[in-house]
Amino acid sequence: MLRRFAMAVGAAVLAVPAWASDLVTDFTLDNGMEVVVIEDHRAPVVMHMVWYRAGSADEKPGVSGVAHFLEHLLFKGTETLEPGEFSATVAANGGRDNAFTSYDYTGYFQRVAADRLELMMRMESDRMVNLQLDDEDILTERDVIIEERNQRVENSPGSLFREQMSAAQYMNHRYGVPIIGWRHEMVDLSLEDALEYYEQFYAPNNAILVVAGDVEPDAVKVLAEQYYGVIPANPDLGPRARPQEPPQTSARRMEYSDPRVSQPYVTRSYLAPERNPGDQRTAAALTLLGEVLGGSQTSVLNQKLQFEAKKVVYAGAWYSGTTLDQTTFNLTVVPVPGVSLREAEDAMDAAVAEFIETGVDGEQLDRIKMQLRASQVYARDDVEALANRYGRALTSGLTVADVQEWPEILQSITGDEIIAAAQAVFDRKRSVTGWLMAEEEVTQ
Amino acid sequence: MMRFVLVFVGFFAALPAWAEINIKEVTSEGGIKAWLVEEPSIPFVALELRFRGGTSLDVAGKRGATNLMVGLLEEGAGDLDAQGFARASEALAAQFGYDSHDDAVTISARFLSENRDEALELLRLSLIEPTFPQVAVDRVRAQVLSGIRSRAKDPNDIAGEHFNAAVFGDHPYGTDGSGTVESVTALTRDDIVEAHQGALARDRLFVAAVGDITADELGMLLDNLLGALPETGAPLPERANEVLSGEVEVVEFETPQSVAIFGQPGIHREDPDFFAAYVLNTIMGGGGFESRLMTEVREKRGLTYGVYSYLVLRDHSDLYLGSVASANDRIGEAIDVIRAEWARMAENGVTQDELTAAKALLTGAYPLRFDGNGSIAKIMVGMQMDGLPVDYIVTRNDQVDAVTLDQINRVAGELLDPEALTFVVVGKPDGV
Numbered sequence: 001m002l003r004r005f006a007m008a009v010g011a012a013v014l015a016v017p018a019w020a021s022d023l024v025t026d027f028t029l030d031n032g033m034e035v036v037v038i039e040d041h042r043a044p045v046v047m048h049m050v051w052y053r054a055g056s057a058d059e060k061p062g063v064s065g066v067a068h069f070l071e072h073l074l075f076k077g078t079e080t081l082e083p084g085e086f087s088a089t090v091a092a093n094g095g096r097d098n099a100f101t102s103y104d105y106t107g108y109f110q111r112v113a114a115d116r117l118e119l120m121m122r123m124e125s126d127r128m129v130n131l132q133l134d135d136e137d138i139l140t141e142r143d144v145i146i147e148e149r150n151q152r153v154e155n156s157p158g159s160l161f162r163e164q165m166s167a168a169q170y171m172n173h174r175y176g177v178p179i180i181g182w183r184h185e186m187v188d189l190s191l192e193d194a195l196e197y198y199e200q201f202y203a204p205n206n207a208i209l210v211v212a213g214d215v216e217p218d219a220v221k222v223l224a225e226q227y228y229g230v231i232p233a234n235p236d237l238g239p240r241a242r243p244q245e246p247p248q249t250s251a252r253r254m255e256y257s258d259p260r261v262s263q264p265y266v267t268r269s270y271l272a273p274e275r276n277p278g279d280q281r282t283a284a285a286l287t288l289l290g291e292v293l294g295g296s297q298t299s300v301l302n303q304k305l306q307f308e309a310k311k312v313v314y315a316g317a318w319y320s321g322t323t324l325d326q327t328t329f330n331l332t333v334v335p336v337p338g339v340s341l342r343e344a345e346d347a348m349d350a351a352v353a354e355f356i357e358t359g360v361d362g363e364q365l366d367r368i369k370m371q372l373r374a375s376q377v378y379a380r381d382d383v384e385a386l387a388n389r390y391g392r393a394l395t396s397g398l399t400v401a402d403v404q405e406w407p408e409i410l411q412s413i414t415g416d417e418i419i420a421a422a423q424a425v426f427d428r429k430r431s432v433t434g435w436l437m438a439e440e441e442v443t444q
Numbered sequence: 445m446m447r448f449v450l451v452f453v454g455f456f457a458a459l460p461a462w463a464e465i466n467i468k469e470v471t472s473e474g475g476i477k478a479w480l481v482e483e484p485s486i487p488f489v490a491l492e493l494r495f496r497g498g499t500s501l502d503v504a505g506k507r508g509a510t511n512l513m514v515g516l517l518e519e520g521a522g523d524l525d526a527q528g529f530a531r532a533s534e535a536l537a538a539q540f541g542y543d544s545h546d547d548a549v550t551i552s553a554r555f556l557s558e559n560r561d562e563a564l565e566l567l568r569l570s571l572i573e574p575t576f577p578q579v580a581v582d583r584v585r586a587q588v589l590s591g592i593r594s595r596a597k598d599p600n601d602i603a604g605e606h607f608n609a610a611v612f613g614d615h616p617y618g619t620d621g622s623g624t625v626e627s628v629t630a631l632t633r634d635d636i637v638e639a640h641q642g643a644l645a646r647d648r649l650f651v652a653a654v655g656d657i658t659a660d661e662l663g664m665l666l667d668n669l670l671g672a673l674p675e676t677g678a679p680l681p682e683r684a685n686e687v688l689s690g691e692v693e694v695v696e697f698e699t700p701q702s703v704a705i706f707g708q709p710g711i712h713r714e715d716p717d718f719f720a721a722y723v724l725n726t727i728m729g730g731g732g733f734e735s736r737l738m739t740e741v742r743e744k745r746g747l748t749y750g751v752y753s754y755l756v757l758r759d760h761s762d763l764y765l766g767s768v769a770s771a772n773d774r775i776g777e778a779i780d781v782i783r784a785e786w787a788r789m790a791e792n793g794v795t796q797d798e799l800t801a802a803k804a805l806l807t808g809a810y811p812l813r814f815d816g817n818g819s820i821a822k823i824m825v826g827m828q829m830d831g832l833p834v835d836y837i838v839t840r841n842d843q844v845d846a847v848t849l850d851q852i853n854r855v856a857g858e859l860l861d862p863e864a865l866t867f868v869v870v871g872k873p874d875g876v
Contacts, residue, residue: 042485043815075733084743087733092801094808096732111812143746150701151749151769155599260699262597263590297530306583307527313590336586367534374537374556380486381816 024390025217026400029225031233032205036390036400037220038212040383046213047384048120049109050128051391053208054201056181057103057174057242057325063193065181068101069145070194074108075099076137078130083137086123093119103175104324105395111384114214118223125227128202131195138191146187149180157258161436168252169269169432172243173325203234208394212387240397245271245326248430261438263313264335266345269328271430275321275406277399283321284409285421286329291368292360292418293317293352294331298367301333304351311339311347324396329425341435356422360415372410465814467824467834472663474671478651479824479834480662483817487557489655490817492825493670495549496648496759499621501678502639508623509631509639512581512588514544516636519580521569526580529570538563540570546617547759548829549643554818557656564669571644572672576636588628595620599703599870603767606695607705607868615684617761642678649673652824654817684761692779692867694876702775702871703767706782708864710755710762713830719843720855721755721764726802727794728785729753729766734801736789740781741768747778757830764859775873783862790860793853807841 025037056067077083090097095112110120153159163178170176181189209228211220248271275283294301294317301315314334321327331352335344379386393403468480499510518533518540519526533540536559541552551571555563595601605620612618622628649670653662688708711721729737729752741751753766770778814820814837827836869876 042483043812045812045815084733084739088801091732091734091805092808094805094810094812096809113808113812140744140746144742144749147701147747147770147774148749150771154700155703155769260597262593296534298527298534303527310583313587334590363531367531371534371537374488377486377488377556378539378554381488381490381818383815 023217024400024404027217027221029204029229031229031231033207033209033224033228033231034394035209035211035220035224036387036394037215037217038210038383038386038390039215039217040212040380041214044114044214045111046114046117046211046215047109047111047387048117048124049107049210049212049387049391050124051105051107051208051210051395052201053104053206053240053395054106054197055102055104055395056177056179058201058240059174059177059197063185063189063197064177065145065149065179065186066189066193066197067106068180069142069186069189070197071099071101071106071108072141072145073133073137073194074127074131076141077132078126079132080126080130081123086127089119089123095120101179103179105392107391107395117211117215117220118227121223121227125231128204128207128228129231131198131202133191133194135191138189138194142186142189145180146183149183149186152180153178154183157256157260158436160258161254161256161434164256165254165267165269165432165434168254169271169328171245171248173245174242175323175325200234200237203237204228204231205233206237208391210387210391212383240324242325251428252432254432254434255437256434257437257439259438261436264341264435264437265332266335266341266348266433266435267330267332268345268348268431268433269330270425270427272319272327272329272425273321274323274325274327275393275396275398275402277397277402280321280402280406280409281413281417282421282424284406285413285417286319286425287321287410288365288368288413289418289422289425290317290319290329292364293355295368298364300355300364301331301348301351304354305333305344305347309347311335311344315348322392322396322398341437345433345435352422352426356419356426360418362415365415365418369411372407376407465820465837467837468659469834470659470662470666472666474667476646476649476651476663476666476670478653478662478666479828480652480657480659481654481817481820481824482656482658483654484656486817487656488817489553489555489557489560489653489657490821491551491553491555492652492821493551493553494650494825494829495551495644495677496547496650496829497643497677497680498544498546498548500546500616500681500760501642502616502621502623503678505627506631506635506639507619507627508588508621509635510549510643511544511622512585512628512631513576513636513639513643514542514549515584515588516576516580517542517570517574519584520575520577521566522573522575524569525577526583529566532566533563536563536566538566540567542570544621544643546621552818552822560657560665564665568669571670574640576633576640578633581631581633581636585628585631588622589625592620592622592625592628595622599697599699599701602695602697603703603705603868603870606693606870607707607866610693610866610868611686611688611707611763612684612761613687615760616681617684617758641674645674645677646670647676648680650825650828652821652828654821654824681760686761686763688864688866690864690866692869692876694873695868695870696872697870699871700772701769702772702869702873702876703769704775704779704867704869705765705767706779706865706867707756707763707765708861708866710757710764711859712762713757717851717855717858720847720852721859723799723802723806723844723847724789724794724852724856724859725753725755725764726806727798728789730802732805736785737766737768737782740785741778745777745781747774747781751778751782772872773874775869775871776876779867779869779876783865786860786865787862789856790862791857793856794849796849799847799849799852803844803847806844810841
């Protein structure tokens with residue numbers, strides 16, 4: 001069945017006009033593979049992406065990093081493609097290709113001239129099931145991912161600390177294990193580990209095809225049926241149930257010292273609810289809470305701590321609700337020289353408490369909503385970002401309808417709902433507070 | 445009455461994968477030139493401004509003045525203080541980006557059609573009437589100092605700092621544009637005002653706009669926005685005299701993975717062999733997984749996550765640079781492989797297959813860049829700064845295709861100089 005959605009945003013009262021011409025079409029192939037087509041006919045370019053509902057959080061214990069390792073190995077050839085031939089073919093057609101792994105998904109993409117879409121589908125569908133690996137591929141590529149870990153994590157004290165904080169935040173869920181893997185497990189990853197993950201998760205009924213750009217949905221459907229539709233579904237694919245968090249009852253504090261730290265800071269994460277299908281209001285309130293507290297120069301934390309108290313160089317708040325399981329809400333303050341981490345943390349807590357007492361400034365909320373409305377206009381200039389939005393949402397348990405309702409839900413959130421969300425989420429028992437330092441700081 | 449000159453309308457549809465990109469060259473009544481692509485389908489405009497000079501305009505002893513000045517443009521303008529300015533731009537959902545680098549101050553603006561005039565008035569205030577309040581100077585200075593201290597402990601930044609110091613010496617390119625703790629601490633509000641007058645002037649301005657705006661409207665907009673800028677700015681620096689010793693400098697830093705920058709003399713864009721060199725670099729290390737450096741250092745040996753090379757064309761210097769990162773006990777081997785590849789290509793050149801594949805990549809990928817208002821505006825303003833004509837867009841792929849095997853192999857021998865290939869390694873490398 002082919003469904004066609006007009007991606008209309010907002011109601012008539014909005015300052016930014018509703019948008020009806022941005023067409024998103026979605027349908028499902030007989031073998032269960034979902035397809036999303038986003039049309040943008042301004043340039044004859046297409047983004048072809050396959051997203052798997054499988055990421056590092058779907059790994060079994062003991063083989064951390066295998067999802068990401070396999071992502072690298074998918075460039076090593078199939079029964080019909082030599083190692084490296086996939087990317088070389090994309091390049092020979094003037095395109096670029098790459099892949100990415102996160103907690104909840106693994107994605108592969110090629111960006112090419114729109115008339116090369118069929119070739120991309122032929123190759124991508126091939127490696128969904130026909131991967132050919134030998135032990136030598138494994139060993140060299142394992143060295144590559146260890147160097148990747150060196151580059152991203154070992155060389156960065158901030159990244160090392162974030163790993164430790166996540167591990168403390170998640171006591172049972174795999175979000176506590178780094179996507180790239182713990183080094184001691186990465187060095188032992190084997191061909192069998194990679195293939196086991198591949199056999200379990202790489203199948204059309206666990207994948208989403210996103211095609212964005214100068215394409216017609218009917219034509220995409222014909223090609224998708226020809227290349228992906230013929231691949232049998234994996235009947236053994238079970239429900240995506242991963243170990244969940246127990247009740248979190250004790251606040252955790254961590255300190256990390258590293259001589260490579262130049263700018264100490266305080267950061268705190270709170271376990272927080274994520275967006276759920278048909279149930280996105282709390283996540284929307286938390287999204288706005290992040291903007292109100294730390295989204296810009298005029299946000300509450302920056303106004304109070306940077307401009308008024310002059311205690312921080314920078315303050316920030318983040319929340320990303322597009323995850324399959326419970327996410328986090330994060331606060332960070334970077335003190336000015338002469339202000340201790342203790343003082344900065346206390347000032348941060350006082351500012352948040354005062355905010356909850358005072359409530360949301362209506363004018364600030366209007367400005368944020370105006371920016372969110374405008375972002376719908378600016379987003380139309382970047383079809384790749386739209387493709388990513390759908391891919392992330394659909395691999396995080398959401399539906400196309402959830403994605404399309406999200407802007408309106410954000411617009412409908414009130415200041416009271418934001419305060420209620422803040423009161424619920426800022427529960428110290430479910431938090432981890434971290435101090436990143438160059439050397440041990442004397443606590444008073 | 446606006447006058448605008450329709451210099452060029454290109455229809456590239458005959459080429460595969462080309463959108464029709466109709467570039468108009470607009471001259472406002474006040475004499476400000478701009479390149480424009482009208483694209484009314486989305487109700488916003490992407491506007492890119494460049495002021496040639498950038499942080500290299502800093503005068504002796506005032507390193508970091510331009511960078512700090514640019515950071516302050518949105519921190520107080522007209523009657524608005526920093527918070528007032530931020531509130532106003534947020535209320536309009538206008539997005540302004542102010543940045544600076546070695547060769548330019550860059551301003552990127554996105555604004556909605558529905559409040560275009562208000563958004564541009566705000567942008568005008570920040571460019572023409574910034575007030576540089578002392579309280580903002582001190583606050584943003586603290587942010588810049590925090591960044592400088594972070595750079596001092598980042599292996600990539602340390603490598604860049606040492607490499608530039610060794611290659612460029614006293615030239616502005618030899619030091620980082622954000623300045624040092626000492627130089628930034630000593631900057632006064634007067635220094636900031638002076639940097640503003642020197643950097644933002646009509647004689648060094650380049651403009652590109654793409655989106656929901658006509659040529660007439662753009663002309664008027666430009667006079668209002670930029671007409672009050674001073675005619676001339678501060679003098680540009682001299683051409684740099686690069687020194688590339690061919691040696692390996694090790695900067696000891698306690699970290700598990702060594703980071704290396706390497707480089708040798710480059711080639712000028714106007715050199716008749718430029719396109720041959722450009723194709724050659726694509727084969728050597730120009731980004732794809734298929735390059736020789738990626739094949740030899742990563743795919744075959746697993747020594748790194750990424751190794752790249754790039755022709756770096758700056759206003760006053762042309763270099764051929766590269767970068768790699770490997771564990772301390774493996775960086776030595778990575779450096780040996782890179783040197784060997786440099787020598788191999790210098791001696792034996794490339795194969796016809798490699799040349800054909802690189803041309804296919806470059807010519808196929810080029811049109812894909814023109815995929816949105818923001819990206820087209822950035823390309824157009826960059827072309828103007830590089831002195832390229834409007835029709836470069838249609839001739840560029842022909843210039844790539846015109847490179848022959850004989851030419852590229854002659855250029856390989858002339859350009860690639862393994863003896864001059866200079867490395868800076870930051871980390872605790874074994875046996876380097």
